[in-house]
Amino acid sequence: MRKYLIAGLLVWLPLAITIWVLHAVLNTLDGVFEALLSASQAVLPEAAYAPLQMLKQVPGLGVIVMVAGLLLTGVFAANFAGQWALRQANHLLTHIPIVKSIYSSVKQVSDTLFSSSGNAFREAVLVQYPREGSWTIAFVTGKPGGEAADHLHDDYLSLYVPTTPNPTSGFFLMVPRKDVIVLSMSVDEALKYIISMGVVAPPPHAPRAEPQALRDARNQHG
Template identity: 65%
Template sequence: MKKYLIAGLLTWLPLAITVWVLLWVQGLLDGVFRMLLKVAGVVLPAGAAEGLSQLGAWPGVGVLVMLMLMLATGMFVTNIFGQWWLRQWDALMSRIPIVKSIYSSVKQVSDTLFSSNGNAFREAVLVPYPHAGSWTIAFVTGKPGGEVASQLGEEHVSLYVPTTPNPTSGFFLMMPRSSVRPLQMSVDEALKYIISMGVVTPPAGHAHGPEEADPNPVG
């Protein structure tokens, strides 16, 4: 009986978690959509506002509208005219007290993480952490700069060490480049390895342990 229950749990658990995540995303986008409808209700005439408010009652409409809005925004800001308006918007937000600190910080981090030209979170490496002889997987986020780089002396790399099973929290480390061992596994494989607490291992030939790791530092 126990074997059958575990087998049934392992069969349904991935589907249940997938549905839960999708419903959470839908609820988040629907909430943002309803908030935009409230703002539109204040600006638009009463008749138009009433018609728009009825859209918020349909589940899933907010997801579709928000996706179309993000797509249209992306198409707009990627041309010269849209980039000019984006610069004006950034300049406006940078003049508002308190808001400018939050907005500029979030924009800088998001531009770094999601830029197609950036190197953040595009490489998984093996590092000695939390002490010598103990190893964990980290992600290269860049290089230290400014005063920090001048104080460190030899070349270092910036690393993000995620916690398990929740990789959204973790630790920021700066380690000598010579102490970092590159891994052949992709970022997705490394995340699965971390989230599963080592249960889901990458395919053979895509990863190697500390003994078989490439002795050459990250290039």
């Protein structure tokens, strides 16, 4: 009986968690949509607002509206007029006390993470952490900059070491490039490996060619 219970659990647990996550996301987006509708009540006349109340009863409409809003915002931001308007809005927000510190920090992080030309979170590596001889998977986020870079005279990488099973928390490390092993697995495969605590291993890959700079650094150190 224990064997059959575990087999049944393995069938239903992934499906139940998937449904739970999707349900939570839908509820969150629907909640945002309802908040926007409630806010519109203050600026719209009663005759125009009354039909909008019926939209709250449509399940999943918040997802469609949010996706459409993101697409329209992207189209607007991609043209000349939209870029000018965004520059003016950024200038305004970066000169408001308290708001500017939060907005500037979040914008800098989001621009770094989601920029198509950036290198953040596009490569998984092996690094010794938290002690020598103990290895973990990390993600390259770039190279050290600012005052930290002035004190690091060798070739260093900035790494994010996620925790398991929750990869949204972790540690920031600055490690010499020569001490890092580049992995052939994709970032998605590495995340699955971390979240599953090593249970879901990625398929074997052909070894990735070692960068010339990394080979030179290894040769210099023996």
